[in-house]
Amino acid sequence: MSTRLFKVWRGDKSGGQLVDYKVDVQEGMVVLDAIHQIQREQAHDLACRWNCKAAKCGSCSAEVNGKPALMCKTRLDDFAEDHSITVQPMKAFPIIRDLVTDVSWNYTVNKKIPPFTPKPDTTWLMQQRDVDRSQEFRKCIECFLCQNVCHVLREHDLEDNFFGPRFLVRVASLEMHPLDSLDRTALLKNEGGIGLCNITKCCTEVCPEEIHITDNAIIPMKERVVDKYYDPIRIALRVLTGGGK
Amino acid sequence: MSDSTAVLDRKGLGATSRHDTWWLSPLLIFLGLVAFGIYSTWAAWQGKFYLDTVHGADYLSPFYSPDVRSLLGINVPFSYAFLILWIPLGFRATCYYYRKSYYRAFFLSPVACAVGEPAGRKYKGESAFPFILQNIHRYFWYLATIVVAFLWYDAIRAFFFAGKNGHLHFGVGVGTLIMLFNVIALTGFSFGCNSLRHLVGGKLDCFSCSATARTRYKLWGGVTILNLRHMEWAWVSLFSVGFTDLYIRLCAMGIWHDVRIIH
Numbered sequence: 015m016s017t018r019l020f021k022v023w024r025g026d027k028s029g030g031q032l033v034d035y036k037v038d039v040q041e042g043m044v045v046l047d048a049i050h051q052i053q054r055e056q057a058h059d060l061a062c063r064w065n066c067k068a069a070k071c072g073s074c075s076a077e078v079n080g081k082p083a084l085m086c087k088t089r090l091d092d093f094a095e096d097h098s099i100t101v102q103p104m105k106a107f108p109i110i111r112d113l114v115t116d117v118s119w120n121y122t123v124n125k126k127i128p129p130f131t132p133k134p135d136t137t138w139l140m141q142q143r144d145v146d147r148s149q150e151f152r153k154c155i156e157c158f159l160c161q162n163v164c165h166v167l168r169e170h171d172l173e174d175n176f177f178g179p180r181f182l183v184r185v186a187s188l189e190m191h192p193l194d195s196l197d198r199t200a201l202l203k204n205e206g207g208i209g210l211c212n213i214t215k216c217c218t219e220v221c222p223e224e225i226h227i228t229d230n231a232i233i234p235m236k237e238r239v240v241d242k243y244y245d246p247i248r249i250a251l252r253v254l255t256g257g258g259k
Numbered sequence: 260m261s262d263s264t265a266v267l268d269r270k271g272l273g274a275t276s277r278h279d280t281w282w283l284s285p286l287l288i289f290l291g292l293v294a295f296g297i298y299s300t301w302a303a304w305q306g307k308f309y310l311d312t313v314h315g316a317d318y319l320s321p322f323y324s325p326d327v328r329s330l331l332g333i334n335v336p337f338s339y340a341f342l343i344l345w346i347p348l349g350f351r352a353t354c355y356y357y358r359k360s361y362y363r364a365f366f367l368s369p370v371a372c373a374v375g376e377p378a379g380r381k382y383k384g385e386s387a388f389p390f391i392l393q394n395i396h397r398y399f400w401y402l403a404t405i406v407v408a409f410l411w412y413d414a415i416r417a418f419f420f421a422g423k424n425g426h427l428h429f430g431v432g433v434g435t436l437i438m439l440f441n442v443i444a445l446t447g448f449s450f451g452c453n454s455l456r457h458l459v460g461g462k463l464d465c466f467s468c469s470a471t472a473r474t475r476y477k478l479w480g481g482v483t484i485l486n487l488r489h490m491e492w493a494w495v496s497l498f499s500v501g502f503t504d505l506y507i508r509l510c511a512m513g514i515w516h517d518v519r520i521i522h
Contacts, residue, residue, distance in 0.1 A: 046394065051500075069493050077276060077373065079276065079278045079279070080276030080277030080278060080372060080373055081276060081277060081279075081372070082372075082373060083385060092371050097278065100276055100278075102276060105373075140363055141466070141467040143476060144464075144465050144467055144468075163372050163373055165368070165369040165376065166382070168373070169369065169375065169376050169382075172382070172384040189462065189464070190464055192464050192465040192466075192468070193419075194464070199516065207386065209383075209384055209385045209386030209387075209391065210382070210383070210384035210385070210386050211383045211384060211385070212358065212359075212362050212368060212385055212390070213358055213359055213362075214359045214362050214368070214369060214372075215354055216369070216372035218301075221423050228355075229355075229453065229486065229489075230266065230276050232463075233355055233453045233457075234457055234461050235455035236394075236462065237397075237453070237454060237458075237462065238457075238462065239394075240394045240397070240454075241462065242382055244394035245394075246331070246396070246399065
């Protein structure tokens, strides 16, 4: 057993600061264990959202030493023993209290996306290879770390113009579904603001489910937008043939 | 979503709570791309020592292939490399991997994940000029593929050496292997392209709905394998194309002598 220094952000929307806590740590502990220990022994009013402790519910998103991460999946032995560990709430979302942020904006965005819409008289038979891509995206646990790290939202506050990686992934899962009948390309280009993404892959780097957000979802969607709006030959062919989706 | 407080509100270049060496990767990328940019501009500017014909070899620098002067029957008052290099330059500049690299290393947008950007910039990403032009990447792929085809011709041609009687015979020199490695690296990079991945099959919603779709699924799978290592292919091919030019240049200048492995 050893003692480690934690600097935990305490406060609410009116202001806050990093508060030091010394925690006795044991082998195998994760950051969420330490936060719980602080709650139990030193700060009973420390607010923290959590649920499964198994990296499956997406509740305990925070920034550990400045990096967006799930607290339950971040081991203490990943950090040098003689260094303190800083735990802060997600920067891109409004603070409620301590480590808890208001992520409700995401649910507002979600409502803007037309849901799965099968063709009339669909035969509900699919090959595995046809749903592999969508199934990768269905691994998303909605921890919103990708939204938090995306500089379009985090640095530029363009929430009104951009869905963020999580919802570009959701659109991709619908667009690539073999039985879906809608075309959401215009939504991606306009309301979704996919052109604002400059594919710097931070979303992919922080995804705890290791979804290839940029390569498998955002870039393919950007290419579909190119097909429809920027590729002159394809546009000409579409005009000549009267083709749709 | 901007009413978070205190340390959380810090913005501006380099503002971060990260403790790691987040600056190292963009710095290395910056240095790597600047070094290549300087060398390739210098090499293209030279307009000489791009073809090594010593001891019957026929090693043509990738910066000068194809020889458009001969192909098109034109002459220009400057190094003809500039007639070619805009194609690979455009292909790499609009490549999704390189975009990530230079947005981070040159435009600091962002310099690293969860690190602040220069304050006061109006961000439009790739939704407005000039970066909206990145959307023509697929057209650079079409052109770059033609260049790669010529480089394959050059690499195969490098297996044949002129004898004293002028007849060609099979042989292998170190230069041959360097040119072969280079074209393999460039092929791996070009055929792992994200736009190609979309065009060959990624655009389909159903991979099993027709015989054509099933074939395209296989092609998509092949491109995907290369695409998984697109970054590695990008750097290896960038290094190899510069090194190939340097090797041929040194041989052509007589500073270095190509070692013949099979005569």
